[in-house]
Amino acid sequence: MTPDGLGSCFSTVADYKPSVGCSVDEEVTYDWQEITRTVTYSGDAEIHTFQHASISTVSAETTTTALERGSERFLTGIDIVPVVTIVHHQSDLPAGSAGTAGSTKPDSAATGSSRGGSSATAASTSNAAVRLVSRSSWDGLGAVVGISTAAMALGAAMILPW
Numbered sequence: 001m002t003p004d005g006l007g008s009c010f011s012t013v014a015d016y017k018p019s020v021g022c023s024v025d026e027e028v029t030y031d032w033q034e035i036t037r038t039v040t041y042s043g044d045a046e047i048h049t050f051q052h053a054s055i056s057t058v059s060a061e062t063t064t065t066a067l068e069r070g071s072e073r074f075l076t077g078i079d080i081v082p083v084v085t086i087v088h089h090q091s092d093l094p095a096g097s098a099g100t101a102g103s104t105k106p107d108s109a110a111t112g113s114s115r116g117g118s119s120a121t122a123a124s125t126s127n128a129a130v131r132l133v134s135r136s137s138w139d140g141l142g143a144v145v146g147i148s149t150a151a152m153a154l155g156a157a158m159i160l161p162w
Helices: 141-159
Strands: 008-013 020-041 044-066 077-082
Touching: none
Parallel strands: none
Antiparallel strands: 008 077, 020 044
């Protein structure tokens, strides 16, 4: 499957031979109303009139037609699937791949817990799609400091005369 950039995935269906095509025609009817508003600016009253549209009826008509012979070579069947959220549970992992070897206590990072010595088990973990490395409150700080230092150096280089 290939992502389409619009929140779905698609793939072509090579062996699909279309014989019937369909079309949906929608017709929308609007009710127009004239609305008048009086606005006062600095003691002067101004009257504003504008049109407001509201949908009164929507009708859809579906038509089908048989495709001409030979036209199927110009058409491609596609299979579209909306975005699917995959939640990985700790119990889906092979035994011994999440924690340290020979450990009977669950690994806090593997079970989704942020405290060591957690009493949660792999079966009770609601979402094990977490990092399997230790967490730190300093994550990303090096990048922030590096970018800030570079920005200060470039700013100083632009201001100071050479």
